[in-house]
Amino acid sequence: MTGFNTDALVHQISHTQNQKPKGDPLLVIEDVAKVYPTPEGNHTVLSGVNLTVHEGEFICLIGHSGCGKSTLLNMVAGFSRPTYGNVLLKGQRITEPGPDRMMVFQNYALLPWLSAFENIYLAVDAVYTDRPHSKKKEMVSELLEMVGLTESADKKPSQLSGGMKQRVAIARALAIRPEILILDEPFGALDAITKEELQEELLKIWTEYRVTVLMITHDIDEALFLADRVVMMTNGPAAHIGEVLDIPFQRPRNRARLIENPQYYELRNYALDFLYRRFAHTEVD
Numbered sequence: 065m066t067g068f069n070t071d072a073l074v075h076q077i078s079h080t081q082n083q084k085p086k087g088d089p090l091l092v093i094e095d096v097a098k099v100y101p102t103p104e105g106n107h108t109v110l111s112g113v114n115l116t117v118h119e120g121e122f123i124c125l126i127g128h129s130g131c132g133k134s135t136l137l138n139m140v141a142g143f144s145r146p147t148y149g150n151v152l153l154k155g156q157r158i159t160e161p162g163p164d165r166m167m168v169f170q171n172y173a174l175l176p177w178l179s180a181f182e183n184i185y186l187a188v189d190a191v192y193t194d195r196p197h198s199k200k201k202e203m204v205s206e207l208l209e210m211v212g213l214t215e216s217a218d219k220k221p222s223q224l225s226g227g228m229k230q231r232v233a234i235a236r237a238l239a240i241r242p243e244i245l246i247l248d249e250p251f252g253a254l255d256a257i258t259k260e261e262l263q264e265e266l267l268k269i270w271t272e273y274r275v276t277v278l279m280i281t282h283d284i285d286e287a288l289f290l291a292d293r294v295v296m297m298t299n300g301p302a303a304h305i306g307e308v309l310d311i312p313f314q315r316p317r318n319r320a321r322l323i324e325n326p327q328y329y330e331l332r333n334y335a336l337d338f339l340y341r342r343f344a345h346t347e348v349d
């Protein structure tokens with residue numbers, strides 16, 4: 065993008081960064097680097113990544129394909145460990161996956177031979193081992209209702225649309241009552257209308273559950289609609305956090321009102337400028 069004047073917005077961003085954070089620090093990513101050994105030598109994907117996430121925050125992570133967004137969130141999930149630095153949850157180093165962090169992927173990852181109800185029941189059953197069967201069934205029914213799938217409880221994933229499958233995946237992740245919900249481009253495969261519906265439902269769920277959300281997206285409008293802060297990553301190799309945008313819009317957010325707000329376009333242009341001019345992707349994928 066050319067000719068975009070960022071001065072006014074930079075002032076506004078530094079101003080909004082002075083706003084008080086929402087809750088206590090929950091997750092601290094401290095000078096993290098991730099290096100993969102490859103046949104050609106060491107490949108440094110991430111280097112010097114620092115971020116503190118507060119309880120109840122909604123964080124969206126954007127950056128070009130291959131910069132290391134999933135690598136970073138996989139370390140928060142505990143699927144892999146940093147080569148250098150620390151990822152701390154309430155001051156404790158994350159070394160493995162745990163029920164306090166649940167991940168939802170773009171491709172749903174549901175068990176195809178189980179119904180929507182059974183997919184969620186499996187998660188509830190694994191965590192609430194001491195609860196009676198009737199109580200666990202009640203919990204599953206409540207989750208299905210929360211994601212608007214009561215009528216489809218007995219359907220198998222093959223009988224569900226993409227949006228419905230993602231609703232089941234989100235309900236299953238929340239069944240475990242995680243402190244952090246990690247979403248890796250959850251709506252990337254959905255059509256625009258379904259995507260907007262699910263974004264709104266996700267915000268309702270986030271408000272109701274007060275769960276902390278870390279979400280990867282390639283969609284700047286999605287990030288601006290959902291997030292408290294948008295974390296923008298530089299390109300790899302050795303990618304790091306380039307800038308963090310504080311999103312000042314009041315909640316509950318109304319999409320129609322948001323897009324009438326000139327500040328929305330300032331932030332949108334700022335993020336586009338970051339991605340497509342300052343950190344334009346030059347690699348051919």
Ligand SMILES: Nc1ncnc2c1ncn2[C@@H]1O[C@H](COP(=O)(O)OP(=O)(O)OP(=O)(O)O)[C@@H](O)[C@H]1O
Binds near residue numbers: 129132134
């Ligand atoms: N196990 C691994 N061994 C070697 N390199 C890896 C491994 N896993 C990921 N990478 C490399 O790390 C880099 C970052 O990958 P990652 O999937 O984290 O990026 P991303 O930003 O999430 O991309 P996308 O938006 O396309 O999902 C890529 O160059 C990828 O090839």
